[in-house]
Amino acid sequence: MTNDWISGILGGAPPEEGESVTRHGRVLVGRDGLTRDLDVSDAGQKQTGETFAFKWAQRDTYASPALRDAQIAWQDSRYGARSLLDHLGVRADVPPIVLDAGAGSGFSASLLFRNDFDRIRYVGADVSNAIDIARTEIGAKARDSFFLQGDLMRLPFAVGAFDIVLSEGVMHHTPSTRDALLALAKLIRQGGIFAFYVYAKKAPIREFTDDFVRAQLSGLAPADAWKALEPLTRLGIALGELKKEIDVPEDIPLLGIKKGPIDIQRLFYWAICKAYYRPDFTFDEMNHINFDWFAPTYSHRQTPDEVSRWCQEAGLVVEHMKVEEAGITAVARRPLA
Helix, strand or coil, X not given: CCCXXXXXXXXXXXCCECCEEEECCEEEEEEXXXXXXXXXXXXXXXXXXXXXXXHHHCHHHCCCHHHHHHHHHHHHHHHCCCCHHHHHCCCCCCCCEEEEECCCCCHHHHHHCXXXXXXXXXXXXXXXXXXXXXXXXXXXXXXXXXXXXCCHHHCCCCCCCEEEEEEECCHHHCCXXXXXXXXXXXXXXXXXXXXXXXEECCCHHHHHHHHHHHHHHCCCCHHHHHHHCHHHHHHHHHHHHHCCEEEECCCEHHHCECCEEEEHHHXXXXXXXXXCCCCCCCHHHHHHHHHHHHCCCCCCCECHHHHHHHHHHCCXXXXXXXXXXXXXXXXXECCXX
């Protein structure tokens, strides 16, 4: 298998083990079988990387059939049952190059491209050493693959190098969601697409609580933060197991609460504090989801108007957007000249 396509996106060959090279202004080293750029943009990004390295290493907290099936159903509901390759409209004889920006352990991409790995050239990039797990998980599935540890705010790739950029729940974990979007958009070729998911703004008390809890956890070691969240996870389970519903008599704009029937756990979840509950998930799987939300230093929330404005600023045309209470999913295209 030739690696010419890798040299093409990097502007030169990747470093050999123990070697250091400069590509597109970034110093890359070959270490433990992977290409790495270990210089991150700030201390918050470093903390976020360490947090997610810990999270993705807890592999038994996100690998059950129930969780995988739920994730596939959620992805399909947001992006549509169509493959992203169908959105792109690729030729069968030209494998598209896909950048998974913020790949983590490769979990999201392994599901989203589950039927497409024999048709793509996959590039996984993540600020944390969870990318080593992604290499194990995806390296055997993709027809061609390349893995890089690096900050997605300044990846060492050529402008317009990729047919598809995927950033599934990642850009909000950088110092600036807008800046991350603009940085990644430059990497998309004309006619290529950008598929991404970012968090949406929540009700005012929930917004306050999210930031309050995150401030308590961000200075802790990841294992201690995981432990500190366990009582909150137990509260979510206790609320969910009540199976009680109330009927909110009218909209409460001051609190971001809408009228109508709602389960007590969901009311608490959306309006007060994220305490995840799903009866077919294990305790650790639910704690994993709470940890994913609260532990990173950066976890910005956006509005649909902001996302649309940033895409326009990046020269992208939004072709699909789904707005939910949890977040905003979009597929945007860089138009042909």
